Amino acid sequence: MDVQLNGERVKLNLDMGLTANHVADLNEQVERLLPEDHKFRELIFDLCNTENIDSVGVTFVISLYKAMKSKKKSFRIVGANEDVQSLFKLMKLDQFFEIDY
C-alpha cells in the first residue's frame, strides 16, 4: 500500500487483496503511513487494484472509517469495481461513506 498526500487529502492506494490474510499487515501500514492528524482533512481509500475481498477486509474498511470519523475527517472509497461496490451496498455501508468507481 502506498500513500499520496495532496494538500489536505491523503490517498491510500491498496495493491493487494482486502482479505483476512492481509489485514494485520494493512493495519500496521496504515499506522505507519498516515500523516499526523493535523496534516490532512480527508482520507481516500483507492481500491482500483483490489478484486478480492472478504468480511474481514470489510471490517478493516469500517474501522478506518470509524477512526476518521472520530477525528472529524471525511472518508471515501474510490476505484471500487462494480462487484466491490455492490458488496458494500449489500452491506448497507453506502449509508455511511461514498463509494465511487
Place this chain on the structure above:
Amino acid sequence: MIVLKKFIPSSFDAVDSAVHSIETFLEMECPAIGEHDVFRIKFMIREMLNNGVEHGNHFDPEKKVGCILHADPPNLTFDFYDEGPGVEVDETIIPDEKESPLRERHRGYQTILEMGFNIQINRDYIRVTYVTGKEAN
C-alpha cells in the same frame, strides 16, 4: 458433474491460495459462469473457509479445513468441512435487524444469503448451494 476437493491447513494464507485455485478451476471447467457470479462465489468460499479456520479449528495448523465442490452448471454445491465441534444455528450467525451495518462481526452469513446462496448446516459439514446466472436478491 465436475468435482473438486480442496483440503488445506488452518490459516488465512492457505484460504487465499485455495480461493485462487478454485477460481482457476471454475474458469477452466465452467467458463460460462459470469464474472459477477465468480466474485460472489469467491467471497462465499473465503467466508466459509475463514470461519472454519478461525471458529472451527482455532488456527491450529495441524487441523484442516476443506471444500468439496460439485459443479453441474448452473447448479453448484459446496460442502465445507473443518475439524471443530460443529455449528449451532442460532442468532449469533444471522444478526437481527437491530444490528448496525457498522458492527465488527456477524456479517458473513447474512451477506452470503443476500447474495443468493442457500446455506444448509449439517452435523458434520455445511452445504452451500448456488444457481449461477440469476440476479442476487
